[in-house]
Amino acid sequence: MTVLEVAFVIGVTAVLTGWCLIRAFATTAPSVASVYRKMYGNPLAQARPVATSRWERPTVAVGHALAGTSVAERFAAAKQSELRVAEVTVTAIATRVVTAVLVGFVAAVAATILPVVAGAQVPVWMLVAAPFVVGLVTGWYQFATITASLTNRYTDFRSGVGAYIALVSVCLTTRRSATEAVTYAADVGSGRAFELIGAAVHAAPMMGLQAWEALDAVGATYGARELEDLATSIGNVATIGVGVESTVVAVAARMRQVGLDDMQRQADRQTASMFGPTMLFVLGTVAFLAYPLAQRVLDAFTHTS
Numbered sequence: 001m002t003v004l005e006v007a008f009v010i011g012v013t014a015v016l017t018g019w020c021l022i023r024a025f026a027t028t029a030p031s032v033a034s035v036y037r038k039m040y041g042n043p044l045a046q047a048r049p050v051a052t053s054r055w056e057r058p059t060v061a062v063g064h065a066l067a068g069t070s071v072a073e074r075f076a077a078a079k080q081s082e083l084r085v086a087e088v089t090v091t092a093i094a095t096r097v098v099t100a101v102l103v104g105f106v107a108a109v110a111a112t113i114l115p116v117v118a119g120a121q122v123p124v125w126m127l128v129a130a131p132f133v134v135g136l137v138t139g140w141y142q143f144a145t146i147t148a149s150l151t152n153r154y155t156d157f158r159s160g161v162g163a164y165i166a167l168v169s170v171c172l173t174t175r176r177s178a179t180e181a182v183t184y185a186a187d188v189g190s191g192r193a194f195e196l197i198g199a200a201v202h203a204a205p206m207m208g209l210q211a212w213e214a215l216d217a218v219g220a221t222y223g224a225r226e227l228e229d230l231a232t233s234i235g236n237v238a239t240i241g242v243g244v245e246s247t248v249v250a251v252a253a254r255m256r257q258v259g260l261d262d263m264q265r266q267a268d269r270q271t272a273s274m275f276g277p278t279m280l281f282v283l284g285t286v287a288f289l290a291y292p293l294a295q296r297v298l299d300a301f302t303h304t305s
Contacts, residue, residue: 059102063095079147081223082154085192093146097139097202102118104138105131153192159191161224168230178234182211210235 029295066072067090076083076090083089096297116127164185171181186198197218204214212234 031198060091060095062098063093064091066094066098067091078081079150082150084222085157085196086153088146088150093143096146097143100142101139105135107132125233156191157193157222158224161187161197161226163189163191164193164197165226165230177190179211180235182215197227 071092072090112127112130167185167188168181171185172178176184183201186194186201188194195213200214200218201211204211209217212231215227215234218233219225219229219231
């Protein structure tokens with residue numbers, strides 16, 4: 001057998017082995033939560049994206065299988081609010097990662113075969129290992145990019161929630177009622193947070209709900225505790241008749257402080273991450289400037305001796 005044939009056989013064997021391992025883990029005893037999701041549906045992990053062509057169906061099937069594993073379930077539970085804000089399912093993420101792995105694998109195979117066809121000598125271990133390494137790195141990079149995008153979008157959503165609560169507190173100073181302030185503030189701003197809050201507030205009367213009940217639902221769905229606190233305060237106004245201005249102002253102040261703390265932590269992380277490159281630059285500069293002096297000193301000792 002030639003080198004290409006050996007590499008092809010090893011690649012096919014590795015792919016089949018991985019598929020068998022996935023099937024082996026997938027057929028273990030399912031948890032109660034996974035059985036419940038299969039019976040009643042779970043939009044975060046079980047939603048199957050529609051394949052637009054026959055070439056996408058295998059990756060979608062693999063992504064759907066990976067979304068049912070315990071690792072994907074833990075990821076969905078940890079990123080539940082972020083996934084809902086971004087309107088992304090775990091199945092879609094798994095499909096994109098699998099697609100990236102396949103693209104990297106195929107590109108690496110093509111890149112390693114071309115030199116062999118041209119007559120160059122390529123080590124066998126490189127022909128075998130390079131496609132798998134490139135595929136894994138490509139998949140990891142795709143997953144890291146998606147995770148970072150989810151975090152950034154959820155951070156923007158939280159910032160929008162803080163801006164909305166600040167607008168509500170300002171509206172309450174204009175002698176508007178709590179319900180009017182909630183509705184008006186939702187119409188003024190823009191962004192993902194204002195879109196979700198505005199849609200919920202405007203749909204509340206048609207569903208027989210109060211505006212503060214819609215706010216509470218949005219806060220519970222997307223992990224915004226401040227919206228739940230705001231809804232509780234407005235609900236106390238409607239049921240008990242207590243004042244809400246001081247509570248809303250306190251919530252807005254807390255949101256601003258949380259935002260400032262997040263910015264400070266981000267700035268500290270960026271400063272800490274620059275320590276290594278800065279030290280390398282300083283050491284390189286010192287070595288560059290000190291090398292001629294060290295060379296002259298060594299030459300002087302050599303000629304003296």
